[in-house]
Amino acid sequence: MDDAANLTSFASVMLIFISAAFTDNILLTRFLGMCSVLGVSKKVDTSLGLGAAVIFVTTCTSGLNYLVYRYLLVPLELEYLRLIVFIVVIAAFVQFVEMVVERISEGLYNALGIFLPLITVNCAILGVSLFMLGTPYNLLQTLAYGAGAGTGWALAIAIIGGIREKINEQALPRGLAGPGITLIVIGIMSLAFVGFSGMIRI
Amino acid sequence: MLASIGLAIGFLAILTLLLAILLVFAERRILNYGPCTLDINDGKKSLTVTGGSSLLSSLAENDIFIPSACGGRGSCAYCKVQVLDGGGMVGPVEEPYLTPEDIKANVRLSCQVKVRRDITLAIPDELFLAKRFQGKLVHKRKLTYDMVELRIALNNPESIEFAAGQYIQLESQEYAGRDAVMRAYSISSIPSDNRHVEVIIRKVPEGICTTWVFDHLQEGQDVYLSGPFGDFKLSDSKAPAVFLAGGSGMAPIWSILRDMRERGDDREAIYFFSGRNQDDLFFTEELFALEKELPNFSYVPCLTREDPDSDWKGERGRIPAVLPKYIPDTTAYEAYLCGSSNLIDACVDAMKQRGLQEPNIFYDKFE
Ligand SMILES: Cc1cc2nc3c(=O)[nH]c(=O)nc-3n(C[C@H](O)[C@H](O)[C@H](O)COP(=O)(O)OP(=O)(O)OC[C@H]3O[C@@H](n4cnc5c(N)ncnc54)[C@H](O)[C@@H]3O)c2cc1C
Ligand code: FES
Numbered sequence: 004m005d006d007a008a009n010l011t012s013f014a015s016v017m018l019i020f021i022s023a024a025f026t027d028n029i030l031l032t033r034f035l036g037m038c039s040v041l042g043v044s045k046k047v048d049t050s051l052g053l054g055a056a057v058i059f060v061t062t063c064t065s066g067l068n069y070l071v072y073r074y075l076l077v078p079l080e081l082e083y084l085r086l087i088v089f090i091v092v093i094a095a096f097v098q099f100v101e102m103v104v105e106r107i108s109e110g111l112y113n114a115l116g117i118f119l120p121l122i123t124v125n126c127a128i129l130g131v132s133l134f135m136l137g138t139p140y141n142l143l144q145t146l147a148y149g150a151g152a153g154t155g156w157a158l159a160i161a162i163i164g165g166i167r168e169k170i171n172e173q174a175l176p177r178g179l180a181g182p183g184i185t186l187i188v189i190g191i192m193s194l195a196f197v198g199f200s201g202m203i204r205i
Numbered sequence: 206m207l208a209s210i211g212l213a214i215g216f217l218a219i220l221t222l223l224l225a226i227l228l229v230f231a232e233r234r235i236l237n238y239g240p241c242t243l244d245i246n247d248g249k250k251s252l253t254v255t256g257g258s259s260l261l262s263s264l265a266e267n268d269i270f271i272p273s274a275c276g277g278r279g280s281c282a283y284c285k286v287q288v289l290d291g292g293g294m295v296g297p298v299e300e301p302y303l304t305p306e307d308i309k310a311n312v313r314l315s316c317q318v319k320v321r322r323d324i325t326l327a328i329p330d331e332l333f334l335a336k337r338f339q340g341k342l343v344h345k346r347k348l349t350y351d352m353v354e355l356r357i358a359l360n361n362p363e364s365i366e367f368a369a370g371q372y373i374q375l376e377s378q379e380y381a382g383r384d385a386v387m388r389a390y391s392i393s394s395i396p397s398d399n400r401h402v403e404v405i406i407r408k409v410p411e412g413i414c415t416t417w418v419f420d421h422l423q424e425g426q427d428v429y430l431s432g433p434f435g436d437f438k439l440s441d442s443k444a445p446a447v448f449l450a451g452g453s454g455m456a457p458i459w460s461i462l463r464d465m466r467e468r469g470d471d472r473e474a475i476y477f478f479s480g481r482n483q484d485d486l487f488f489t490e491e492l493f494a495l496e497k498e499l500p501n502f503s504y505v506p507c508l509t510r511e512d513p514d515s516d517w518k519g520e521r522g523r524i525p526a527v528l529p530k531y532i533p534d535t536t537a538y539e540a541y542l543c544g545s546s547n548l549i550d551a552c553v554d555a556m557k558q559r560g561l562q563e564p565n566i567f568y569d570k571f572e
Pocket of ligand 2: 272273274275276277278279280281282283284314315316317
């Protein structure tokens with residue numbers, strides 16, 4: 004009975020969201036989206052900015068790619084093209100969002116705009132779209148899965164940013180500063196997240 | 206088999222084409238800001254431009270050249286202008302380059318301000334005079350082991366109007382995988398020779414523009430430059446002047462001194478030039494000859510690393526140490542300094558201790 008996909012819709016959506024964010028944290032259990040983490044996680048506010056952009060984009064692209072897969076690739080028997088098609092869809096979507104954000108709100112553009120191009124090549128986003136294929140979810144559940152995975156990623160990078168703010172990099176051996184210490188921090192954090200594993204099975 | 210390959214290729218082609226068209230269409234619709242009006246200096250000039258590009262390039266399209274050394278990437282901070290209205294919020298790229306005073310005065314990096322609506326801005330009047338010139342290199346002369354003089358004949362426009370001491374921006378061309386860039390060089394020729402521009406360039410190891418000048422630029426080649434820029438020039442007062450320079454900092458002062466000779470400006474003037482040893486000196490005979498033509502002028506080259514046993518009879522030591530011998534009290538003086546920031550800062554400190562007044566200090570830092 005703990006098969007989340009079969010529960011009543013609201014409960015299943017919530018469960019999928021939480022499990023994607025915590026037990027299956029895409030950054031800490033699958034180590035996806037590392038390049039942006041290493042590059043942008045120096046401060047909490049930039050981390051949160053990038054995190055917010057990722058949440059938005061994973062949610063929307065997982066939905067879009069679900070539809071593309073279900074209604075284009077499967078009927079045409081072109082499932083094997085999913086990788087390249089998903090990438091194209093994500094890139095186009097991010098471009099589009101960048102334009103819209105620039106037009107409607109300059110403040111939002113200044114806060115998120117510089118992160119959006121980074122996201123086009125963020126493997127976590129592509130990862131979410133690909134993992135969704137292995138699940139029996141419907142559209143709503145897929146959206147919840149995308150949002151959850153994005154939220155988990157954002158949460159993780161914000162925590163990493165917080166820890167990095169506290170680390171005095173001057174005091175570290177030279178080879179360890181920057182990416183080195185960040186990887187160690189992520190390693191320790193993912194050990195902590197192992198504690199969540201198996202709590203919900205999806 | 207063939208059919209499925211065809212289907213795959215066709216599908217991908219159609220999908221990407223569709224998305225591309227969608228994006229182009231969206232860009233036209235969403236990012237179309239229409240015609241915008243740029244109101245410059247309280248209505249002195251008003252331009253209508255198509256919105257969507259940066260303020261810097263919109264102005265350049267209308268022949269107003271704001272200095273820019275990085276080509277609009279937001280890393281040189283030369284392109285500052287005052288945007289009084291319509292500039293939008295300060296972006297994350299420009300923020301680090303703006304001082305609190307800049308922010309208060311609405312100063313922005315014009316390459317980072319996008320024209321999205323009507324903009325009211327203020328720029329120094331002299332920038333209206335700046336133009337882009339096409340010219341030909343007529344000679345490239347070696348002055349010292351690491352210094353050349355370029356003489357450029359102007360073709361289009363044919364003549365330039367500038368004040369001695371101002372600078373131009375030279376455009377290097379692409380070579381060996383390095384981008385075209387713009388760099389500032391002080392004009393070393395005199396304003397009356399208005400069909401030519403001369404500059405003195407010192408080689409910077411690995412420097413993008415200087416390597417182009419030393420290794421790639423040849424006599425007879427077309428060159429592009431814009432200017433004149435800058436407010437480093439002789440004041441209208443009759444106050445005694447102290448000039449200080451090192452290396453290629455010679456250029457503007459060489460122009461100012463010869464301009465003084467031409468105008469019969471006989472104010473008291475003394476020129477300290479810093480070099481490591483005699484190999485760093487150039488124009489030495491010409492400058493000592495100027496002492497005879499300008500009645501109150503003297504030239505003091507100072508060498509810091511000259512071999513103690515050499516035949517050098519001039520000053521040995523750094524300018525801050527030599528200067529008090531010549532000018533015990535700098536209170537009444539105006540100081541004009543040109544060269545590296547180390548040299549300038551050290552000399553300004555030394556002279557301030559001897560009474561030099563802040564408003565009478567003028568300098569161009571080359572790095
Ligand atoms: C107002 C103004 C007037 C100037 N007038 C002259 C002039 O008359 N003659 C002249 O030769 N130069 C002058 N300069 C300096 C000139 O604009 C360039 O900065 C210089 O020629 C180096 O350019 P580059 O493209 O070769 O080097 P870049 O590729 O820009 O720099 C390469 C490396 O050298 C360092 N560097 C940059 N500039 C210098 C420098 N001047 N000395 C030592 N290291 C440097 C940089 O930090 C960088 O690491 C002036 C600069 C200013 C701002
Ligand atoms: S042009 Fe260099 S910062 Fe704007």
